[in-house]
Amino acid sequence: MNPGSDFDVIIIGGGPAGSTAASVLAQKGRRVVVLEKEKFPRYHIGESLIPYTYFPLERIGMIEQMKASHFTVKLSVQFVGQRGRASQPFYFFNQLKHEAASTWQVRRSEFDQMLLDNARKKGAQQWRGDRNRGSGQNRLYARISRPDDDRRHRPRCAVRLTRGLEAP
Numbered sequence: 642m643n644p645g646s647d648f649d650v651i652i653i654g655g656g657p658a659g660s661t662a663a664s665v666l667a668q669k670g671r672r673v674v675v676l677e678k679e680k681f682p683r684y685h686i687g688e689s690l691i692p693y694t695y696f697p698l699e700r701i702g703m704i705e706q707m708k709a710s711h712f713t714v715k716l717s718v719q720f721v722g723q724r725g726r727a728s729q730p731f732y733f734f735n736q737l738k739h740e741a742a743s744t745w746q747v748r749r750s751e752f753d754q755m756l757l758d759n760a761r762k763k764g765a766q767q768w769r770g771d772r773n774r775g776s777g778q779n780r781l782y783a784r785i786s787r788p789d790d791d792r793r794h795r796p797r798c799a800v801r802l803t804r805g806l807e808a809p
């Protein structure tokens with residue numbers, strides 16, 4: 642049980658979108674917490690990355706880790722029709738003259754864990770749920786206040802989470 646913390650941003654969901662947003666925000670010094678209902682690593686569909694995934698991965702400092710990973714390198718796609726006829730391979734490097742043309746076929750359980758670990762290294766907190774426990778244990782309370790009285794500051798919310806999900 643966490644006794645209570647103040648955050649600038651609460652991100653609900655620790656998939657690639659949530660953990661990438663958490664890394665970007667934490668890199669910029671924001672106090673971020675990611676709330677994830679599942680216990681990681683967990684199965685997820687959606688393994689085949691596309692070239693332009695490179696750029697957000699680069700932004701959060703993950704390219705070297707991806708290159709060092711065991712994930713299969715993916716250079717092309719091939720389309721198969723309903724009758725089983727396969728198209729010629731479509732090689733990304735024919736269209737994109739950048740190393741992003743080489744991407745990866747990932748195992749999402751591992752990939753999503755890597756992204757979350759990266760966010761944690763950058764300072765984002767993560768609170769995990771456990772769907773196997775009673776739902777009452779996962780209840781979360783947030784108090785949100787906005788410092789409207791000081792117009793010099795950008796409007797933002799101060800969020801205090803008081804109890805609920807467990808910190809890992």
Ligand SMILES: Cc1cc2nc3c(=O)[nH]c(=O)nc-3n(C[C@H](O)[C@H](O)[C@H](O)COP(=O)(O)OP(=O)(O)OC[C@H]3O[C@@H](n4cnc5c(N)ncnc54)[C@H](O)[C@@H]3O)c2cc1C
Pocket residue numbers: 653654655656657658659676677678679685686687688689690691
């Ligand atoms: C059949 C299929 C095939 C696909 N194939 C590909 C592919 O080949 N390549 C590709 O790039 N994409 C593919 N996709 C798409 C890909 O799966 C998604 O784009 C990607 O997972 C989206 O990431 P996300 O972080 O937005 O959401 P998710 O990966 O779904 O992550 C959301 C997270 O939020 C958590 N969550 C949800 N609700 C709550 C809550 N209330 N509280 C706390 N946590 C919560 C979930 O547990 C989950 O971990 C495919 C999708 C489908 C359905």
